[in-house]
Amino acid sequence: MSAVTEDGVQRASAAEVGDGGRDGDEDFEEDEEDGFEFGDAEEAMQCVEMAGRSTGAGAMRAQAHDYEALAERKRKALAEEQPQREGSKRPRPDDLSEAEAATMFDQLMEGFGLRRKRRSKDGKKRGRKKGTKNKGSPEVIKKLGDATLLFAEEKFDEAIPILHEIVRIAPNLPDSYYLLGSIYSETGELDKAINFLMLAAYVSPKDASLWKKLIPLAKKKEDASLARHCILKAMRADPEDVDLKYLCGDMYRNLRDYQKAAEIYEQIVRIYPANVAVRKVAAQMYRECGQIDKAINLLEDYVSTQTTNIDWSVLDLLISLYLRNNALSEALKQIEKARLQLRSQQKLPIQLLAKEVICHAYLGDMKHAEIFLRDVHLEPSKDNTDVIKELATNLETMGLYEYAVKFYLMIGDVANHNAGSLYVDHKEMGNSYVKVAQCYMVLGDKRNAIPYFYKALQSMKDNIDIRLTLSSLLIDEGKTDEAVTLLSPPKNQELHSANTPDQHKPWWCDGKVKMKLANIYYNKGNLEDFVDTIFHPILETLNVEYANRKIKPMRKLPNTVLHERVKVLGEPRPDSIFQGLRPIASPGELQKANRAKKLIEKRAASNEELKPNDLRRTKQVPPVPDLLTNMEHHQLVLNLCRTLALLQRYWDALQIINRTLKLGNDVLTNDNKEELRSLGAQIAYRAPDPSHGFKYVRYVVQQHPYSLSAWNSYYKVISRIEDRFPHHFKYILRTREEKPDCVPPIIISGHRFTAISQHQSAARDYLEAYKLDPENPLINLCVGTALISLALGFRLQNKNQCIVQAFAFLYRYLRLCGESQEALYNIARAYHHIGLNTLAAVYYEKALAVEEEDHPIPKLPYEAGSCAQEDLRPGYCDVRREAAFNLHLIYKKSGATDLARQILKTYCTV
Secondary structure, three states: OHHHHHHHHHHHHHHHOOOOOOOOHHHHHHHHHOEEEEOOHHHHHHHHHHHHOOOOHHHHHHHHHHHHHHHHHHHHHHHHHOOOOOOOOOOOHHHOOHHHHHHHHHHHHHHOOEEEEOOOOOOOOOOOOOOOOOOOOHHHHHHHHHHHHHHHOOOHHHHHHHHHHHHHHOOOOHHHHHHHHHHHHHOOOHHHHHHHHHHHHHHOOOOHHHHHHHHHHHHHOOOHHHHHHHHHHHHHHOOOOHHHHHHHHHHHHHOOOHHHHHHHHHHHHHHOOOOHHHHHHHHHHHHHOOOHHHHHHHHHHHHOOOOOOOOHHHHHHHHHHHHHOOOHHHHHHHHHHHHHHHOOOOOOOHHHHHHHHHHHHHOOOOHHHHHHHHHOOOOOOHHHHHHHHHHHHHHHHOOOHHHHHHHHHHHHHHHHHOOOOOOOOHHHHHHHHHHHHHHHHHOOOHHHHHHHHHHHHHHOOOOHHHHHHHHHHHHHOOOHHHHHHHHOOOOOHHHHHHOOOOOOOOHHHOHHHHHHHHHHHHHHOOHHHHHHHHHHHHHHHHHHHHHHHHOOOOOOOOHHHHHHHHHHHOOOOOOOOOOOOOOOOOHHHHHHHHHHHHHHHHHHHOOOOOOOHHHOOOOOOOOOOOOOOOHHHHHHHHHHHHHHHHOOOHHHHHHHHHHHHHHOOOOOOHHHHHHHHHHHHHHHHHOOOHHHHHHHHHHHHHHOOOOHHHHHHHHHHHHOOOOOOHHHHHHHHHHHHHOOOOHHHHHHHHHHHHHOOOHHHHHHHHHHHHHHOOOOHHHHHHHHHHHHHHHOOOOOOOHHHHHHHHHHHHHHHHHHOOOOHHHHHHHHHHHHHHOOHHHHHHHHHHHHHOOOOOOOOOOOHHHOOOOOOOOOOOOOOOOHHHHHHHHHHHHHHHOOHHHHHHHHHHHOOO
8 A cells, every 4th residue: 555655645745846736727627537436335345344443463463464365456456467578677666657657556556445536538628527426325415414413412333334334335435434534533543533534535635624634633643654645635635725835844844854845935935925934934944955045035025025114033034145155245235225224213133233243344344343342232132142152153263363252252241241130041151251262272362261261161060172171271381280180080079970960971080081181190200190090091991992893893784773774664554554655764764774674574584593693792982082093192001001110010011011012003103012012021021920921022032033132031031930831932942943043042942951950952952052153151051061960860871971071161161251250160060069079179269269340230122222220239240159158068078167167257258
């Protein structure tokens, strides 16, 4: 039945937006014949039964079955009359010609039991035919009279069977359907009343009163589509009814279809040219749809004919349109004409004086603005405020900020001078103060802008933009403490939170406010306050962004979205026999809705069940917006990480670094990435648990694979990890394979075997490193100590040869070090370890005789450019105490107790 209403709407729209209807007698007669009728009484009674059923679940199912039966009849009729051709494609409704559309419409109506009434045009006479075709027999007239009397006596139960009998006798008589609809309307059964009145209206479509009867019922049911359909049908039936045009214009106006609304209102203006209110509305509608010239023509026709009793609002609207078209001379002519008509009897209205100031300001003449400021005194009202606001906004747009300030201040002055008045719009006052402050900022007068921002905050305390702008001004003026107070949370937060709507967070929880306050704390050096203010918002933002990245875009629209789109097409009307009214929506929305409907039907037919994507998580809004895309925010994150490391909050710093590098890989600059990784390496070097920062130390080594200081920092971090660390072992093996000429990973591998007492493997790695760098003292020392440890094991047979080889490397190490104190001590320690105490004592004494100067600790790669003071503790490089302690053990074991005591007293006493 959808085509019934759609065709009706299309025809009514054509009549509506045209020239007010068809005027010729021939067209009128053709429209008179354009109706519908039932083929027989059986079809009419079937419709009556469907329309009169209740709306319960059982009746709805039965009614749906009836619809399917009617649809089956229609399909069979179409199949018999229009057999499908092979390879032919069914045309879209939009592509059908007018004749094809009419034919399809008739076929759809026949499927429902109604067919179009037509008469041959041969020998047709002009003018209206006398009498009526559906007058009925005397029996029908008598029964209809009886039913009408019963209706008047409110004996509805007795009237309904009589009316059903009338339908059986005269199925195309609209009076019986109308009376049935009136009965159900009186009993409060709205759906049944609409069904029967719609039947009456379709049987007699040129009876405008039937369609008018349906309009209030549709509005009462809150069915906008049905109301629009009935209005358009009534307009087609009676094109000259102005009340219907009012309803139609208001309807299009509410639907924001300003073009059609303007055309309808213009039709009313043509009928009643003196109706000023409708003329104004029509001009406003044309203005909304951008047709300024049409709006001007409408108003000019009225203004040019008025010499007395001018409607100032119309003239004000006309001048506004002139200004929008940049027709300043025409606007000034109209103002001057109004002044001449008034002469000296009274002054021009305030809105015209303001328009005159704007026109002269565009022409560069500010004399009228001065006169306005001096002579005009306003009463407190919204209209006056809007006039001054419009004037000030235009001056601001022209760059006349000094005059704009004066007019913005007029709004506040009017409210302050009339504080006892009923009209005090505090929000409007706050907005005017904001405009004043912004004008002062453009003029470069920041000092005068500050108090007006404070005044604006009094009426708009939750406005975040005002607080941020005001805080920046206070900082520029050197009032940092005042800016901190402005952005800090109030002391009684619970009281302020109670006054804040539940869906909005209080202003002090906003991410922009926290970032501004944190920057102030950082610049002042209040590091603790800086971290407390911004750490949790940034961490929460990074976590939210990380969670949002995991939400994959949906390849298929979920069913909830599809059903939401289908709602545009209108809910099905199981309680109505007339279905498919055109929905109230734009063409794009209708196209989406139709695609969604087809997709739902396709999924239902294929029993396709989507995964629970209807419950798919939606992306959350982070506390700090644009954290990863704004360069200033990147610097804030870097400052936070540095400060956390400085405050020894290593785990917190690593959390920020890890999330930032993972999420901002595409937006961070290379310098920022390097600084964050370097900071992570420092944290791993200093933190109690360095395993979390291992990847950053590894990254430093990857960037400097041949740097000894980088490998030193790497090994110091690894040596502090107590458990076996598989990432370290894999990285060392991979590095040795990729860079076989790199010595440090080979040495570190040897150290690992030494730590687990696998001295043979350790010696193998050390000897491999020796082949690459034989002049390195450390490698010679490591080879010697590994061979000694191997010789002291139980599995080696030729231990003496191994010891001799070990001391050959150790003496080479001694020669490379220039017989330094450390080298002498290591030789003595080796002899001491294998039990050659005599030789050990000799080398311990040599070590005691050498004084070693302190040397600075080598800097790590990230410390190369730092200016930090070097840790030069006295005796840091001196090993004489260790040598003296070992020598006293040898003396004590040999029985020389006095020598042992003397050695301890000389070198090991503080």
